[in-house]
Structures are given as C-alpha cells and as structure tokens.
Amino acid sequence: MPTAIAVTSADLMLPAPDRHTPAAAVLRPPAQLDLEGSLAETAALLERHGHVVAVVPSWLPVTTVRRLHTVRAILESDRIALVGTDLPPLGAALLVRQLRQLSVCDFSPGVIASAARLLSHYIYAGALLGSVAKLDRIPVGLKAHAKSWSPGAQFAVLAHPEPHLVRLGSSGGGGGAHGAGAAALPPGPGFATHLLFARGQLASDWVTAELAPAWQVQGVLENPLPADSPAWWATGKLVEFAAAIPDIAMLYQLVASVRREQCRWCGAELIGDRCGFCAAPLVAPPAAVPGARSGNGPASRPRS
Known part of the structure; x- marks a missing residue:
C-alpha cells in the first residue's frame, strides 16, 4: 500500500486528477473524535499503509x-510525519493533492x-479580496487599508511564494508589499501550471478573465471554497486562487x-535540509569551541 497522506479536514482533499x-x-479533530478514537484511527492507518504523512497547516x-x-507520542511511532505548511487553504489543498500523486510513485516515505517543503516553493497562492482592512497575513500599507473602505474596492493579493498586493483599477501604488499601477498583476509562475479557484461572496470573473491569461496557465478549474478561507483572508468577500504543477511526470522529475x-x-x-519525520536537520549544528566568543567573531586563543 502507498504511504498514507492525511489531512485534518475534508476541505483539503481535492478531487483526484486521475484514477x-x-x-x-481525514484525521478527525478533537471536536469530532475523542483521544481513544484518534489513537485507533491513526493506528489503523499505520497498520494498513505502514507510514502516515499528515499535512498540518499553520492556521489549524x-x-x-x-x-x-x-x-504520535502515545503511539511512540517514528512512522508518522507531521508536515507543516504556511500556505493558505486552497494552496494547502493543492500541496496535499501533489503529495497524494507522489505517494504511488517509487519514493520512500521519508522522501x-x-x-x-520543495513542492511548496512552486505553488502560487492568493486571492481577490473586497477588503484588506483586517488582513494580517501579509504586509498591508496604510494607503491600502484606507482605500479598502471605498465602495467597490478590490485587491489582488499574492500570499505565496512572495507577498504582493495590487489594488485593481488604481492609478497609484498598491500600498502593500509592492506598489502597483492600474495594469499591474501579481507576478505569476514561470513554468507550466493549472489554476484552481474558489468563489466566496465576491462576484467577479477577474481570476478567469484576467489572471489566468496573464499567467498563461494551461487549465482552469473551479472548486468549492474551503471553510477556513474566509478566516485566513479576514473577509468573506473573496475569490481564492492557487496555481501549481499538475503533471505527475513533472512532479516526479x-x-x-x-x-x-x-x-x-x-x-x-530525505531530500533538502531537514527530515520530514523527526524534523532533525541534515547537518548537525557545530559544536561549541572552548574559549569561543559569544559573537560572530573568531574564537579567542585558549590561554596556556
């Protein structure tokens, strides 16, 4: 059986791209299952799959x-990996789908x-927002905060891989992580992607009519809005979007x-600089040198 990929909400499980x-x-949260039930649930996964990789978003x-x-501690199992991610909800769901795709390949559970962490760098996640007045996930300038109270204001916000904020239809700066003119768009990926979007309470076709062509995506698909998205973006007036590599051959390579x-x-x-199961760094931190200074300068000579 392939390595089990686990999530804490069914919202993070997108439809499979292939058979x-x-x-x-889905590992049910404490509000739905007591500790004894959670232990039995996880133990059954381990028995059936051997290893479990659970994606743990930072907003849980x-x-x-x-x-x-x-x-994990009670089961005393080193076969459970708790993988953290800072991606917003729709981007996290795309990461989960990519891990599901890779789970049937000939990679070890550790890889x-x-x-x-590697795949996250290639996911572009953001949202079209009707207000950034309460947004605290990325830098938002005072000018953008003030303009967000204007009737009909809309902002294109990229949260990952680099924060970027654009006030659509403005002639001046965006007031966020970067300035923006009227024709500016959040910077997109320089590789082939598919775009996934989910509508909240904002009626707009900007994602499909303007963002998708500008980013030259190879496909666009709509998905229901994750339940945690309004809280993450601090408004229900949004259209969330995320672009990622869809091809399993490219992900494998x-x-x-x-x-x-x-x-x-x-x-x-493992790949990279940190183990996915125990979180140990690849290289051990340097041992302290007797007589070394506490600053960044060279160590002082030991006295005879």
Whole structure:
C-alpha cells in the first residue's frame, strides 16, 4: 500500500486528477473524535499503509495540532510525519493533492514527507479580496487599508511564494508589499501550471478573465471554497486562487532530481535540509569551541 497522506479536514482533499491518485485520509479533530478514537484511527492507518504523512497547516486550531502530536507520542511511532505548511487553504489543498500523486510513485516515505517543503516553493497562492482592512497575513500599507473602505474596492493579493498586493483599477501604488499601477498583476509562475479557484461572496470573473491569461496557465478549474478561507483572508468577500504543477511526470522529475540523504537521527531517507519525520536537520549544528566568543567573531586563543 502507498504511504498514507492525511489531512485534518475534508476541505483539503481535492478531487483526484486521475484514477491512480489515492484519496487522503481525514484525521478527525478533537471536536469530532475523542483521544481513544484518534489513537485507533491513526493506528489503523499505520497498520494498513505502514507510514502516515499528515499535512498540518499553520492556521489549524491549537487543540487540533496538540491532538496530532499527542497521538504520535502515545503511539511512540517514528512512522508518522507531521508536515507543516504556511500556505493558505486552497494552496494547502493543492500541496496535499501533489503529495497524494507522489505517494504511488517509487519514493520512500521519508522522501515524500520532506518533498512537501520543495513542492511548496512552486505553488502560487492568493486571492481577490473586497477588503484588506483586517488582513494580517501579509504586509498591508496604510494607503491600502484606507482605500479598502471605498465602495467597490478590490485587491489582488499574492500570499505565496512572495507577498504582493495590487489594488485593481488604481492609478497609484498598491500600498502593500509592492506598489502597483492600474495594469499591474501579481507576478505569476514561470513554468507550466493549472489554476484552481474558489468563489466566496465576491462576484467577479477577474481570476478567469484576467489572471489566468496573464499567467498563461494551461487549465482552469473551479472548486468549492474551503471553510477556513474566509478566516485566513479576514473577509468573506473573496475569490481564492492557487496555481501549481499538475503533471505527475513533472512532479516526479522535480523530486527525483534532488539528492537524497539519510537522516542521522531516525534513519529515514530525505531530500533538502531537514527530515520530514523527526524534523532533525541534515547537518548537525557545530559544536561549541572552548574559549569561543559569544559573537560572530573568531574564537579567542585558549590561554596556556
């Protein structure tokens, strides 16, 4: 059986792009399942799949994150990876789908877990917002805050991989992470992607009519808005979007091209600079030198 990819909400499980991509396992939160049930749920996954890679978004409630760590600790299992991500909800769902695609390839569980950080760099996630007055996920200038109270104001916001804010239809600066003119758009990927979008309470076709052609995406698909999106973007007046590599062959080549190492702590295979299962860094921190200064200067000579 392939490595199980787990999520904490069904909203993070997008439809499979093909018949080979398995579904994600949904680990129910504390409000839906007690600790004993969570232990049984996770233990059954381990027995069936051998390893579990759970995607843990940074915006999850503290109680849910604590439950995941508690289950892992009680089961005393080094076969459970808790992979964090800062992506907004729709972008996180795309990352989960890519991990599901890779789970049926000939990668070890350790490579799949550590590949999440690599794949995140190639996901462009943002939203069209009717207001940025309460947005605190990316830098928003005072001018953009003031203009967000104007009737009909709309902002194109890119949260990942680099923050970027554009006030649509403006003639001056965007007042956010970058200035923007009337024709400016958030910078897009320089590689082939498909674009996924989800409508909130904002009636606009800007994503499909302007953003998709400008980004030269190879496909556009609409998806229901994740339940956590309004809270993440601090408004229900939005259209969320995310672009990512859809082709499993390209994803495979991307991951396979990275040198593989063995974790010095748990022995799992990994790519990058950190183990996906135990979070140990690839290279041990340098040992303290006796007599070394506390600053960044060279160590002082030991006295005879």
